[in-house]
Amino acid sequence: MSLEEVPGRLAERGHPASLFEPWFTRAVRDGMALAAAGGYRSFDEICAAALRDITGEEVGQETIDHVLRGWDRFRAHADVLPALEELRSAGVRVIGLTTGNAEVISGFFAHNGMSDHVEAVLSCADVGAWKPAPAAYRYATTWLDLAPEQVALVAAHAWDCHGAKRAGLRTGWVSRLEGRYNPTFDPADTTADDLPTLVRDLLKPTR
Numbered sequence: 001m002s003l004e005e006v007p008g009r010l011a012e013r014g015h016p017a018s019l020f021e022p023w024f025t026r027a028v029r030d031g032m033a034l035a036a037a038g039g040y041r042s043f044d045e046i047c048a049a050a051l052r053d054i055t056g057e058e059v060g061q062e063t064i065d066h067v068l069r070g071w072d073r074f075r076a077h078a079d080v081l082p083a084l085e086e087l088r089s090a091g092v093r094v095i096g097l098t099t100g101n102a103e104v105i106s107g108f109f110a111h112n113g114m115s116d117h118v119e120a121v122l123s124c125a126d127v128g129a130w131k132p133a134p135a136a137y138r139y140a141t142t143w144l145d146l147a148p149e150q151v152a153l154v155a156a157h158a159w160d161c162h163g164a165k166r167a168g169l170r171t172g173w174v175s176r177l178e179g180r181y182n183p184t185f186d187p188a189d190t191t192a193d194d195l196p197t198l199v200r201d202l203l204k205p206t207r
Contacts, residue, residue: 001108002075006067013063015055026050031099031130032159040128043100044068071100072107076114077176083154083195084117090203096121097140097153099130132163141169152202154195161188170206172198 003024007017027043027050034040041049048064087094094117098105102123109118122140129135141148148168155161156177162185165171173181173188174195181191192198 001071001105002077005074009067013066019054023047023051023054026054032132035130035133040125040130042125072104073111074108076108076112077195079195081112081114081117083199084114086196086199086203088117092203093144094118095140095144097124097131097136098122099124099136101125132159132166134163134167137164137167137169141167152189154198154202158182158185158188162186165189170202172202174198 003020006024007020010019010023011017024047027047030050031041031043031046034046044064047068048059048061051064051067052059084094096102096105096109096118098121100123102121102125105121105123106115106118109115109121120143122143124130124133124136124139127135127139131137137148137153140153141151144151149170152170152172153161153164154172154174155164156174158173158178158181161171161173165186165188171188171190173191175181175191175193181188190198190201192201
């Protein structure tokens with residue numbers, strides 16, 4: 001999902017577009033911190049609190065709704081559909097696992113003509129733990145009725161690959177967001193600059 005529209009939405013409500021990165025980074029940090037301490041709050045709750053925190057203002061609900069709603073209409077990166085088509089051709093099941101709202105992400109896939117390629121979208125809300133908590137990845141493998149080593153997570157965040165790896169999954173990291181894989185984390189099984197290449201690497205037989 002491309003979040004390129006979000007900075008503009010912040011600007012439309014009087015906040016600098018440059019606020020997007022520190023705001024979203026703080027929201028992800030806070031969700032992870034809650035998970036590490038055994039707690040949970042929804043994606044919307046955490047994003048709203050982070051926006052109020054970083055602006056130092058009592059941001060109104062209308063502004064929060066304006067920024068957070070409509071994400072199901074965002075565009076997909078151009079390499080997503082070709083990668084999904086390769087997976088379908090190979091007979092691989094595909095699900096989404098989100099820290100956000102499953103209905104929003106399902107709508108995103110539908111809006112981008114990808115619903116036929118995605119079996120389901122699962123939300124961390126169902127288990128009360130943000131990724132990279134192990135429970136989030138176990139939820140996905142249990143839903144699929146597969147052993148962790150039979151499942152691969154594809155992500156643009158090194159921390160997400162680290163969490164999945166620790167939970168026993170195979171992992172693939174695409175470089176478009178972070179550029180460089182953070183060596184603090186366990187290495188992904190494969191990395192690539194685009195999703196089709198990443199998928200082809202994951203589909204290769206393992207020794």
